[in-house]
Amino acid sequence: MKKLIVGVTHPISTILLRGQLKFMSEHGFQVFLMADSSKNLDSFCKEENCTYIPIHIKREISLFNDIRTLFEVLSVLRKIRPDIVNFGTPKMGLIGMLASFFLKVQLRVYTCRGFRFETAEGLLRTLLIGMERLSGKCSTKVICISPSLCEQAIALNIFSREKICLINKGSSNGIDLNLFSINSIDLEKRKNILLHNNLVDSFVYGFVGRICEDKGIKELYEVFSRIHFFNKSSRLLLIGKIEDSLDKTFLSNLLSHAGVVYLGVIPKIELPTYFSIFNVFVLPTHREGFGNVLIEASAIGIPVITTTATGAKDAVRNGYNGILIPLNDIVELEKAMLRLQNNSEMRKKYANNGVMWAQNFKQELIWNGLLNIYNAL
Known part of the structure; x- marks a missing residue:
C-alpha cells in the first residue's frame, strides 16, 4: 500500500x-x-x-x-x-x-x-x-x-x-454538487431569514468570503452605496469573516449602512439556503487561486459578477452564467450590478446556464x- x-x-x-x-x-x-x-x-x-x-x-x-x-x-x-x-x-x-x-x-x-x-x-x-x-x-x-x-x-x-x-x-x-443544489435549500429557513432581516421585498446582492480588501469589499461597498441611494429596496448581504486588517472607519461605515446586512460566518452546510436569497452574487476580487464560491453560487442558480483577476475569471463564462469586469473598475462594476438588477430575463438565463456550468467542476x-x-x- x-x-x-x-x-x-x-x-x-x-x-x-x-x-x-x-x-x-x-x-x-x-x-x-x-x-x-x-x-x-x-x-x-x-x-x-x-x-x-x-x-x-x-x-x-x-x-x-x-x-x-x-x-x-x-x-x-x-x-x-x-x-x-x-x-x-x-x-x-x-x-x-x-x-x-x-x-x-x-x-x-x-x-x-x-x-x-x-x-x-x-x-x-x-x-x-x-x-x-x-x-x-x-x-x-x-x-x-x-x-x-x-x-x-x-x-x-x-x-x-x-x-x-x-x-x-x-x-x-x-464542488460538492450534492450540497450545492436547489434540493439542499431549506425553504422554511429561507422564509425565516427573509422575514428576520426585512428582505422580503428587496433586491439582494450577495457576497460570501473573507471581508477584506483583497476580495474587493471596498469597491463593492462604494458601488452599492450609490445604487442604494437611488433604490432604497436594494440590499447587500454579507457572509464571512471580517479580517483584522480592514480599516476600522471603513468597517464602521459598512456595517452601519442602512442597506447592508452582515450575517457573520455561516456553516457550509447551510450556505445553499443563504445563496438562494441572493438575486445576484458579486465578488469583485483582486486575486484568487480558483473562484470556488462563484461555482457554488452558479450551482444554486444565482447569476454572478466577478473580475478578470487570476483564478476568478476561470469560474465564470462571460455572458453565459455571469459577467466579468476589469479589475478595480468601479464604473463597470456598477454597470454590471444595475444591468442584472434591471433585467430579469438576463438573470434567468445566467441562472439556468450556471447550473449546467457547475457540472464541469464536480x-x-x-x-x-x-x-x-x-x-x-
Whole structure:
C-alpha cells in the first residue's frame, strides 16, 4: 500500500480536502494529513479515514519557527517514508517541498492554490515570489488549480512549464454538487431569514468570503452605496469573516449602512439556503487561486459578477452564467450590478446556464484526475 502525505498550513484549509482524502484511502492509499495542531482535525481525519500528524507551523514568515518546523517535517518524513507527498498553501508548500526534496521522496506534488504576491508590494512581493519558485523547483509536479494561474506561473517564470499540470477545468477539490443544489435549500429557513432581516421585498446582492480588501469589499461597498441611494429596496448581504486588517472607519461605515446586512460566518452546510436569497452574487476580487464560491453560487442558480483577476475569471463564462469586469473598475462594476438588477430575463438565463456550468467542476472529476497523477508513480 502506497503512503501518501497531504499537508496544509492552517487547519481551516482542510475544507479544501474534504472527501478527497477518503477517496484516496478507498483507492488503496494509506493517507496522512499534516497540519498545524487542532482538536477539530481528529474528527475530520476519522471521517476521512486518514491519520492526523499535528506539527507546529506559523502562517506568517518567522525564520526561527520556520526552521524548527522544517526539522519537524523532516523527522516525520523519515519516520513514515511516504511514496507521495502533496503539499499546498505557501508556508507548508515551501517547507514540505524542501523536506521531501532533501529526503528524495519519489513523487513530490506542490498544489499551487493562488499567488499571494499578486497583492503584495516591495520586499514582501519579492520574497513571496522566491518562495513559490523554490517550492516549484523542489517538486516533481506542480498542480495549478486554474488555467489563468498556470498562465501566470509560466509568464512570470515561477514554475517550469514541464512540471505544471491542470486537472480538468480547475479547482483544487471540486464542488460538492450534492450540497450545492436547489434540493439542499431549506425553504422554511429561507422564509425565516427573509422575514428576520426585512428582505422580503428587496433586491439582494450577495457576497460570501473573507471581508477584506483583497476580495474587493471596498469597491463593492462604494458601488452599492450609490445604487442604494437611488433604490432604497436594494440590499447587500454579507457572509464571512471580517479580517483584522480592514480599516476600522471603513468597517464602521459598512456595517452601519442602512442597506447592508452582515450575517457573520455561516456553516457550509447551510450556505445553499443563504445563496438562494441572493438575486445576484458579486465578488469583485483582486486575486484568487480558483473562484470556488462563484461555482457554488452558479450551482444554486444565482447569476454572478466577478473580475478578470487570476483564478476568478476561470469560474465564470462571460455572458453565459455571469459577467466579468476589469479589475478595480468601479464604473463597470456598477454597470454590471444595475444591468442584472434591471433585467430579469438576463438573470434567468445566467441562472439556468450556471447550473449546467457547475457540472464541469464536480468533485469526482478532480479526485480522479489527482488519482491518475498518483497512480502514474
